Amino acid sequence: MRIGVLSFAHQHAASYSENLLRLPGVDFVGIWDGDEETAAYWSQRLAVPSFATATELLDQGLDGVIICSENANHRRLVELAAGRVPAILCEKPIATTIEDGQAIIDCCRAAGTRLQIAFPVRFAPSVRELKRRLDGGELGQIYAVKCTNHGSMPGRWFVDSALAGGGAVIDHTVHVIDLLRWFWGAEVTEVYAEVGDSLLHPGLGIDDAGMLSFALSNGVYGTLDTSWSRPPSYTIWGDVKIEIVAERGAIYCDALHQYVTVAANAAGKTQWAGWSSDIDYGLMQDFVEMIRSGREPSITGEDGLRALEVALAAYEAARTGAVVQL
Known part of the structure; x- marks a missing residue:
């Protein structure tokens, strides 16, 4: 190939x-x-x-x-x-x-x-374990989700709005929104956001911090911190963390670490499940297998467009100070 x-x-x-x-x-x-x-x-x-x-x-x-x-x-x-x-x-x-x-x-x-x-985060073993447990329904009705996608400020063209389309909000919103859509087959219906321009890096000239509040079509409410808030000395480039509160417990996932923390009432105690691997390798495997098999892509252009819509809605909400309906 x-x-x-x-x-x-x-x-x-x-x-x-x-x-x-x-x-x-x-x-x-x-x-x-x-x-x-x-x-x-x-x-x-x-x-x-x-x-x-x-x-x-x-x-x-x-x-x-x-x-x-x-x-x-x-x-x-x-x-x-x-x-x-x-x-x-x-x-x-x-x-x-x-x-x-x-x-x-x-x-x-x-x-x-x-x-x-x-969207390589879909291929993190901890994320796939989280989805498996959500699909199994062990926690019952989902109420709310709290997410972060922090990172270090990347510099270069990422801080040029003409080339990047924005800063931290467009850079990091799309990863997490794609995961939530994948988990539940639900769309974001409304977004409110506060966006910080040069908040963490004075004089940067572009947004380096953002906090989104949103609702999904399945009734789940969520928040997402998309900030470039990790210093160059940070152990890894950042994080993708998801914490879900549900009817029969809660579940927490850190996509860049090797376990999912599950606090299911039925289990009686908190458990760790999952293991680590290279998420980019998983993405490459999936792309190559898609070509070989002739199947449709697992992550489509429409998936990319829906995630982009939420990021752009966050900018609009921050600009107007109003909730944006999607």
């Missing part, structure tokens, strides 16, 4: 590429990046060819391509790849505007190219 990577602007490209090299039966054909020095560095480090243009790489008879450009450039590269390759994995968020996100979905559908969005 022949796979290529378009752009190393997003740091996830490095992990995705290294995991591609670990997968049996995958021919990592090469890379392209708009910056020659970046392309040369990763070509040497990964020991794969670098192509002079994106089109040249796309014309290598690829079975799939992974796009890790700046958020604002997703549409341009997806439209270039659609029809040239059978499958695309596009980094999150799908786009910076609803218009571009819908255009990405439409062009892939018209070209017959399967589009998957990169």
Whole structure:
């Protein structure tokens, strides 16, 4: 199977590429990046060819391509790849505007190219264990969910609103909202948010803190802290934590650590369940298996668009001081 990577602007490209090299039966054909020095560095480090243009790489008879450009450039590269390759994995968020996100979905559908969005947190064993327990119904009716997706301030183009579409709120809201939609098949119906511009990093010039309150169509209420609040000295880049309160207990998940803490009344005591693995490896496995099997993507363009809608609604709520209905 022949796979290529378009752009190393997003740091996830490095992990995705290294995991591609670990997968049996995958021919990592090469890379392209708009910056020659970046392309040369990763070509040497990964020991794969670098192509002079994106089109040249796309014309290598690829079975799939992974796009890790700046958020604002997703549409341009997806439209270039659609029809040239059978499958695309596009980094999150799908786009910076609803218009571009819908255009990405439409062009892939018209070209017959399967589009998957990169939400690797779905592949954390603790998250999958959490979903298994939710699906089993052991805790009964779900009342509320408290979430965090903290991180370190990434700098570079992530703090350029023209390229990123926003700061911490658009960067981190989409991960958690995708998980909640996946857990329950429910949509966010209303959002309120407080957003801090340069709150944690004076002079940054973009939002680095955000707190969302929201309701879902299944009656669950939630909060989400999306802040770039972890210092460079922090042990890992951040966290994705979910705490759910339910009729017959509570359940807590830290996606970047190796267990789920379950406090189910029926068990009589708090339990740890789950184990750790590389979530990016799980995402690469899923993308490759999707191509091989011919099935539809597990994480669709529509999933990406719905998550983006919530992030953009949070900005609107913060701007107007009012709840935004979706």
